[in-house]
Amino acid sequence: MNNGGRKRPPPPPQPSPANPPKHQAASQEDEFVDEDVFLDETLLPEDEDSLILRDLDKRHALASRLSRWARPPLSDDYASASRNVVFQQLEIDYVIGESHRELLPNSLGPAAIIRIFGVTREGHSVCCNVHGFEPYFYISCPPGMGPDDISHFHQILERRMREMNRNSKVPKFIRRIEMVQKRSIMYYQQQNSHPFLKIVVALPTMVASCREKDASFLIYLSLTIALRYSELISHTPEAEFSKMAPFRILSFDIECAGRKGHFPEPGHDPVIQVANLVTLQGESQPFIRNVMTLKSCAPIVGVDVMSFDTEREVLLAWRDFINKVDPDIIIGYNICKFDTPYLIERAETLGISEFPILGRIRNSRVRVKDTTFSSRQYGTRESKEVTIEGRVQFDLLQAMQRDYKLSSYSLNSVSAHFLSEQKEDVHHSIISDLQNGNAETRRRLAVYCLKDAYLPQRLLDKLMYIYNYVEMARVTGVPISFLLSRGQSIKVLSQLLRKAKQKNLVIPNAKQAGSEQGTYEGATVLEAKAGFYEKPIATLDFASLYPSIMMAYNLCYCTLVTPEDVRKLNLPLECVNKTPSGETFVKSSLQKGILPEILEELLAARKRAKADLKEAKDPLEKAVLDGRQLALKISANSVYGFTGATVAQLPCLEISSSVTSYGRQMIEHTKKLVEDKFTTLGGYEHNAEVCI
DNA sequence: CACTGTCCCTAC
DNA sequence: TAAGGTAGGGACAGTG
Numbered sequence: 276m277n278n279g280g281r282k283r284p285p286p287p288p289q290p291s292p293a294n295p296p297k298h299q300a301a302s303q304e305d306e307f308v309d310e311d312v313f314l315d316e317t318l319l320p321e322d323e324d325s326l327i328l329r330d331l332d333k334r335h336a337l338a339s340r341l342s343r344w345a346r347p348p349l350s351d352d353y354a355s356a357s358r359n360v361v362f363q364q365l366e367i368d369y370v371i372g373e374s375h376r377e378l379l380p381n382s383l384g385p386a387a388i389i390r391i392f393g394v395t396r397e398g399h400s401v402c403c404n405v406h407g408f409e410p411y412f413y414i415s416c417p418p419g420m421g422p423d424d425i426s427h428f429h430q431i432l433e434r435r436m437r438e439m440n441r442n443s444k445v446p447k448f449i450r451r452i453e454m455v456q457k458r459s460i461m462y463y464q465q466q467n468s469h470p471f472l473k474i475v476v477a478l479p480t481m482v483a484s485c486r487e488k489d490a491s492f493l494i495y496l497s498l499t500i501a502l503r504y505s506e507l508i509s510h511t512p513e514a515e516f517s518k519m520a521p522f523r524i525l526s527f528d529i530e531c532a533g534r535k536g537h538f539p540e541p542g543h544d545p546v547i548q549v550a551n552l553v554t555l556q557g558e559s560q561p562f563i564r565n566v567m568t569l570k571s572c573a574p575i576v577g578v579d580v581m582s583f584d585t586e587r588e589v590l591l592a593w594r595d596f597i598n599k600v601d602p603d604i605i606i607g608y609n610i611c612k613f614d615t616p617y618l619i620e621r622a623e624t625l626g627i628s629e630f631p632i633l634g635r636i637r638n639s640r641v642r643v644k645d646t647t648f649s650s651r652q653y654g655t656r657e658s659k660e661v662t663i664e665g666r667v668q669f670d671l672l673q674a675m676q677r678d679y680k681l682s683s684y685s686l687n688s689v690s691a692h693f694l695s696e697q698k699e700d701v702h703h704s705i706i707s708d709l710q711n712g713n714a715e716t717r718r719r720l721a722v723y724c725l726k727d728a729y730l731p732q733r734l735l736d737k738l739m740y741i742y743n744y745v746e747m748a749r750v751t752g753v754p755i756s757f758l759l760s761r762g763q764s765i766k767v768l769s770q771l772l773r774k775a776k777q778k779n780l781v782i783p784n785a786k787q788a789g790s791e792q793g794t795y796e797g798a799t800v801l802e803a804k805a806g807f808y809e810k811p812i813a814t815l816d817f818a819s820l821y822p823s824i825m826m827a828y829n830l831c832y833c834t835l836v837t838p839e840d841v842r843k844l845n846l847p848l849e850c851v852n853k854t855p856s857g858e859t860f861v862k863s864s865l866q867k868g869i870l871p872e873i874l875e876e877l878l879a880a881r882k883r884a885k886a887d888l889k890e891a892k893d894p895l896e897k898a899v900l901d902g903r904q905l906a907l908k909i910s911a912n913s914v915y916g917f918t919g920a921t922v923a924q925l926p927c928l929e930i931s932s933s934v935t936s937y938g939r940q941m942i943e944h945t946k947k948l949v950e951d952k953f954t955t956l957g958g959y960e961h962n963a964e965v966c967i
Numbered sequence: 968c969a970c971t972g973t974c975c976c977t978a979c
Numbered sequence: 980t981a982a983g984g985t986a987g988g989g990a991c992a993g994t995g
Contacts, residue, residue, distance in 0.1 A: 650982045763983045798979070798985065820979080821984095909983090912979085916983025923983070931984070938979095 522556040522741065525602035528727035529614045530720060532707045541620035545569065545586045547710045548717075549593050549618075550724040552732055553600050556741055561732065563600065566721045567592050569710070573718035578725060580718075590622050590630050597633050604667045604741075608686045608731045611670040616643045616659045634663045650762045653677060660760070671731040673759045674740060678902060690730045693737055693895070698726055737895065743903045750880045751910060763913035764923050767873075770914075771925070774869045795919065795932040798939065817941070819908065821915040822874045824937045828852050830930050831868025832918075834860045854933035855940045870918075870930075874911055881907035 530548040531539035546569070553563040565579035566572070567589050572580050583589045607614055619641060622630035631641040641663050649655035656676070661668070675684050683689075687698045701709070701723045709720040735741065748755050751766035758766075817823065824830070829852070836844070836851065836859040850865050863871070884904035891897045917923060919931030946965040953963035 646980090648981075652983070762981075764981085767983075796985080817979095913983040916985095919984045920982080921984095922981085935985075 522603040523600065524554045524556055524604045524606060524732070524735070524741075525597070525600060526552045526554070526561075526606045526728045526732040526735075527610070527614065528607055528724055528731075529618065530706060530710075530724045531617065532710045533703060535704070535707070539617070541617050542624055546589060546618060546621050547586075547706075548721055548724045549589065550721065550728040551593075551596060551600075552725075552728050553602065554732055556604075559736075561729075564725065565596075566725055567596075568717055568721055570717060571714040572721050573714040575718060575722060575725070578721075580721065586621075587625060587627055590618065590625070590627055593618070594630055594633060602666060604669055605663065606669045606671060606731050606735055608727065609670060609672040611661065611668060611673060612658055615661045615663075615668070619643050619661065634666060646760075648760065648762075652763065658760075667755050669735070669740070669744075669755070670759065671734050671740075674738075675734075677759065678738075678906075686727065686730055689734065694730070694733055696730070696733070698723075698730060737899075739896070739899045739903075743899065743906070746880065746884075746903065747906060747910070750877060750907070763910070764917050764920060766910060767914050767917040768924055770873045770876075771869060774873055778869065795928050796935060796939075798935055798942075819878065819911060820938055820941070821934050822878060822911045824934050824941070825868075825915065825930070826871040826874050828854065828860060828933070828937060829863040829868050829871055830854075830860055830933055831870040832925070832927055832930070834863075834866055834868040835927070835929055836861060854936055856929075856932045856936035858929045858933050860933070870914055874914055877907055877911040877914070881911065 528550050529546055531544045532547050533539035533544050537544075548566060548568045550566040551563065552561040554561040563579075564577060565581060566575070567581045567583065569583060569586055569589050571582045574580055581592060583592060605615075619631050620643060633641050641661055644660040644662075645657070646660045647655065647657045653676075658673075671689075672684060672686075675681065675689055681689065681692065690696050690698055701720065706720065709716040744755050744758055747758055747766075751769055836846065838859075841851075841859050846859075846861065850862055852860050852862060854860065860868075881904050884900055884907060888897060888900040888904060891900050915931060915934050917925070918927045918934075920926055921928070949965050950963050953959045953961075955962055
């Protein structure tokens with residue numbers, strides 16, 4: 276048994292025997308009315324089965340509830356592996372052609388990408404992508420391999436998998452598994468009495484041995500897989516397979532006792548409280564509420580208060596809690612930049628080496644990495660990256676900053692904006708005083724800490740983040756974490772890879788050395804006619820102009836014909852389109868482009884979102900759905916942007932400049948059409964004029 | 968003051 | 980290392 280699975284001590288003892296239970300109950304009732312604003316009916320449990328832990332006995336209810344929800348430990352079969360994880364789904368995207376240097380560091384030739392999606396430990400359970408774990412496993416093979424070699428490569432891959440599998444001590448107990456493919460998020464339907472699909476991952480030694488044995492087949496991260504991917508049956512996320520998985524969502528918040536006038540630093544300032552709420556996706560109430568405090572804390576209605584004498588105990592209690600509850604998704608406010616790194620760095624300071632075992636890979640330590648993200652769309656943001664294998668971290672602050680333009684992103688103002696609820700800020704200057712007071716002042720602090728854990732969960736539900744992000748992840752085929760931590764281009768690339776694989780195409784590494792191609796001509800903007808118009812003006816608008824152009828004219832990497840090919844191939848005129856910018860593309864009758872297909876899918880998804888929008892009644896729900904369809908629109912537009920991004924993975928200015936040239940042409944044409952038709956000569960009242 | 972370049976923002 | 984695009988307006992600073 277590893278540390279991560281170590282049993283948490285049985286229900287902690289009542290923290291403060293000095294307070295007789297009766298007195299507690301009385302004071303609780305009093306305070307509940309005027310002080311515990313957040314403990315209103317929205318948070319209080321409704322049924323008997325829920326946790327109302329007014330006395331010691333009820334603590335056992337928590338313990339049993341917790342163990343009921345705790346997932347079974349890994350089988351002993353896995354004990355021999357130094358690191359392992361159980362995945363729900365394996366998918367192998369095997370060839371992307373010449374390697375992308377970014378995606379495949381250190382590899383030169385055509386490459387395979389194995390993507391692994393999903394994690395589970397119990398059959399009916401659900402999972403998300405292998406977040407945190409590198410979502411791509413890189414395998415490279417000798418340079419010079421082309422599309423014709425795909426099947427050969429396939430076989431090599433398969434053989435290698437088998438070999439590795441033989442080497443491992445893991446028995447094969449899965450014969451047939453039906454998988455639900457949702458790309459990023461999946462619902463696993465148990466077809467088999469045995470719950471496990473097993474994949475043992477990343478035995479570091481195997482990397483070395485593979486290199487020695489077969490230099491032409493480098494494996495950067497080794498895998499041992501218990502079933503062959505050909506045995507997987509994947510379903511598109513439709514009908515019953517489009518259901519949302521009941522993720523287990525942990526929302527947490529920490530409080531630190533900072534020194535006066537200083538922002539808390541993990542090198543100096545202790546973690547004094549950690550509040551946790553655990554909710555099943557789709558349910559309105561958390562099924563676990565607790566708070567871990569340093570020093571005693573008076574009881575709180577509906578909350579399991581666990582008090583400890585040392586900070587070390589607090590941290591370890593939290594680690595054990597995480598491992599026991601085994602959440603799929605971890606949320607909070609600014610957790611990525613503050614809470615999570617703070618806990619880890621604090622544990623480092625205190626020398627608690629066994630603390631950062633929080634993920635689903637046994638004995639894998641969580642590390643903190645500094646990252647910066649900068650793009651024109653989202654601006655530059657510095658952040659810390661903490662990978663917790665197998666758990667999605669969803670920072671509501673990040674999501675807010677990406678999705679909404681607000682004047683302030685404090686939890687307080689965001690909650691006020693979306694939930695009409697304030698957070699009753701405890702000013703940071705009095706946190707230390709509250710901590711140094713008595714059990715009652717620490718209780719007050721705990722209530723606020725809990726509220727700070729509660730608000731992100733409310734935001735998550737209210738803004739339908741799980742639904743919207745899962746939708747986006749499904750459509751684009753990237754893990755959810757990418758949606759928060761990366762830009763638009765990875766989404767386009769991911770869709771390209773998916774489509775290319777379907778069609779047995781390889782994507783070249785187009786990023787040439789010194790790609791100095793400059794910029795290209797953009798859209799026409801007609802001159803506006805300024806003035807105050809009393810009568811309404813008719814507006815003309817193209818529906819998704821650029822995507823429509825790409826679809827209509829079949830513009831794609833794989834339909835572009837170079838000038839020399841035009842000469843060589845002597846293509847009949849009726850098979851090609853010549854764009855206003857002078858490029859040639861074959862028509863879809865000859866070969867349908869990948870990009871148009873991707874766009875069709877995106878626009879179909881957008882259509883679905885718009886249909887939902889029509890159904891929606893609640894204004895906020897409407898706003899959220901509107902945001903979703905807008906996000907899909909932006910994704911569709913970024914397909915065009917992707918081709919014009921000269922610093923991206925696969926620039927193709929022939930496509931982007933063709934799109935804009937068609938766009939200009941169409942706008943001119945429309946203007947002419949309208950102005951020619953609606954004239955006084957044609958019997959209309961006025962001459963029409965088309966401007967901005 | 969006229970003009971230019973930069974930054975920042977928004978529209979599409 | 981990763982990063983959708985171009986067009987265009989307004990505020991502001993610097994310069995002759």
